[in-house]
Amino acid sequence: MRMVDIIHAKRSGEELTDEQIQFFVDGVVSGSIPDYQTSALLMAIYFQGMTEEEQSSLTMKMMESGDHLDLSSIPGVKVDKHSTGGVGDKVSIPLAAVVAALGIPVPMISGRGLGHTGGTLDKLEAIPGYQVEISESEFIDQVKKEKCAIVGATGNIAPADKKIYALRDVTDTVDSIPLIAGSIMSKKIASGTDALVIDVKTGAGAFMKTIEDSRNLAKALVGIGKGVGMKCMALITDMNQPLGNAIGNALEIKESIELLKNNGPEDLVDLTTTIGGYMAVMGDVADTPEAGKQLCAEVIANGKALASFKAMVAAQHGDAKVVDDPDSVLPQAKYKIDLPAKESGVISKIVADEVGVASMLLGGGRQKADDKLDYSVGIYLHHKVGDQVNSGEPLLTIYSNREDVDDIKDLLYSNIEVSSSAQKPTLIYETIE
Template identity: 45%
Template structure:
C-alpha cells in the first residue's frame, strides 16, 4: 500500500477497499505513516466523504487498533448513552442511576470536557473523594453489586481514534460526518456496550448546526452499530439553547440532584425521560416507550434514582453526604449578577456562546491538559420565550478569578436576542431514529 496513492484516489472521489483502510490505520497507529500524509487524507475525506462501506471499514479498523472490553460476565443487557456534546447537558448524571434503578446494568466510559462542552468525568470529580479511574475488575464487581459504574476513558481503547481526533482538531476536519460517526462508534463498540442510545445534538451549541446534518449523522451511526451487532437508537435533541439552567461542573451535579429529587428544569427532565425510555426498550426492560417512561417517572417520584446515585457515589469513593447536603460540593468565592441590558422576550439563546462564557470563567478547558475550576460557572435565570425587564437578573456568574470576567459577560450577553413578541416554540426532541 502506498499512502500517496490512497490520498490521490480519495482526492478524486474514488472508494478505498476495507483492506486498504485497515492497512492505513494500522500504519498510522504504528507511526509509519506521518501526520502530514494523514492530514492530507483527512482533508480529502472532508471534501469527498466516505461511502457507507468505507465508513464501516474505518470504524472496524479503529476498534481493532486497541483493546476491546468484554462485559459478558455481567448479567443482563449492558446499556450506554452517548451525547455528541452540548451545554448544561447533565443527562448522564441523571440517566445512569435512574436506568440502573430500573434494573438495567449501566457500564460506561466517559470523557472530559473540551471547549464549550462539558464532560461527565469533570462533573463527577467535583464530588469530594470521587474516583474516576476504575480497573475492569472493579467495574465488573461494582456493576454486579449496584448496577452502575462510570470510569474515565482509557487511551487503550481505539487509540487510532485518539490520534486521528487530535489531527482533525488542528486541520479543520472535525465536522466531517463520516469521521464523527466512526470516531463515536469505534469508542462505544470497543468499550463493550451491547445497547447504545445516541443523543445527537442539533443547533447553535452542537457540532450539527441543522436538522438534516444531524439526521445524516444519526442514521450513519445507527447503521454502523447494527452492522457490528449492537442495538442502537439515535435521538435527535435540541441544543439551540442550554439544556439545563446550570453551566459548570459542581453546579451541574447540583442540578442533577434536583432532577433526581423530582424537580429541576422541565427541559432537562424531559430529555432524560426520552433517552431513558429508549435505554429501557433496548435492554428489554420495557415493552414500549410509554411503559418505559412511566417506570422512570415512578422511580423519580419514589426517590429510587436519587438513592442509586448515592450508592454510586459511595461505591466510587465519593462523599455520599453531598446528596443530602449539596453545599459540600465546591463553591465559588463570589457570585456576580448579570442583568439584562434591555427588556423584551428572549427569542434566542446561542448555547455555544453561553458555554464559551463559562469557559472564560474557568469552567472549561481549551486543551486536554488545561486545568479547570470545578466550582465556577453560570446559573441561568431565564429561558427562551420568557419575558425579561431591563435590569432584571439574566444569570448569576459563580466566580473565583475576575481576570476574564468582563470578557465572559460580553460573550454571555451576545448569546441573547430580545424581541417585542414571544418566539414560536421549538421541540426538545426532533426525531428518534432506529
C-alpha cells in the same frame, strides 16, 4: 502499498478498500505513517466523504486496533447512552442512575471536554474523591453490584481513534460525519455494550448545525451499530440554547442531583426520561418508550434513582454526602454576580456555544487539552427562550473567582436577545430507529 496512493484515491473521490483502510489504521497505531500524511487523508475524507461500507470498515478497524471489553459476565442487557455533546448537557449523570434503578445494567464509558464546558468525567470529578479511572475488573464488579458506573476508557480502547482525534482537532476536520461516526462507534463497540441510545445534538452549540447534517450523522451511527448486531437508535435534540439551567462542572452536578430529587428543570427532565424510556425498552423492562419514560419518572419520584446515584458515587470513592448537601461538598465560587435584563420582554435567543465560551473563559472549560479546570465556576440561567423577563430582573448569575467579569457580561449580553414575543423551541426533533 503506499500511503500517498491512499491519499490520492480518496482525494479523487474513490472508495477505499478494506486493505487500504487497514493499512492506514495500522500505520497510525504503529507511528509508521507521519502526522502530515494522516492529516492529508483526514482532509480528503472531510471533502470527499465515505460510503457506508467505508464508514463501517474504518469503525471496525479502529475498534480492532486495541482492547475489547468483555461484559458477558454481567447479567442482563447492557445499555449505554452517548451524546455528541453540548452546553449544559449533563444528561448522562442522572440518566445512568435512573436506568440502573430500573434494574438495567449501565456500563457507561464517557469522555472529557475540550472547549465550552467540561465533559461528563470532568463534571463528576467536581465531586471530591470521585475516581473516573478504575480497572476493568472493578468496573465490571461495580456494574454487577450497583447496576451502573461512569468511567473513562479502561485499558487500551481504540488507540487509533485517540491519535486520529487529536489531529482532527487541530486540522479543523472534527465535524466530518464519517470521522465522527467512526470515532464514536469504534469506542462504543469496543466497550462491549449490547444496546446504545445516541443523542445527536443540533444547532448553534453542536458540531452539527443543521437538522439535515444531524440526521445524516444519526443514520450513520445507527447503521454502524446495527451492522455489528447492536441494538441502536438515535434522537436528534436541540442545542440552540443550553440544556437545563446550569453550565459549569459543579453547578451541573448540583442540577443533576436536583433532578434526581424530583426538582430538575423541565427540559432536562424531559430529555432524561425520554432517553431513559428508550433504554428501558432496549433493556427489556418496558414494551414502549412511553411506558419506559413513565417508569423513569416513577424511580425519580420514589427516590430509587437518587439512591442509585449515591451508591455509584460511593463505589467510585466520591463523597456521597454530595447527594444530601451539595453546597457543603462541591467547590464554591467566590463571587456570584447577577446579569440584569436591560429591557422587558420575552427571551427570544440564548446562543448556546457563546454561553459555553463564557463559562470556559471563567475557567470552566479548556482552551488547550492540558488546561486545568476550575470546577466551581460557571453560569446559571434564570430564564430560557420563551420566558417573560422584566427590566432589571436577573437573566442569569455568573459564578466566578474573579471580581471583574465585564468581559463575560459583554459576551453574554451580545448573545441573549429579548424581543416582544418568542416561541419555546422544540427539544426533540425526531428519532432514528
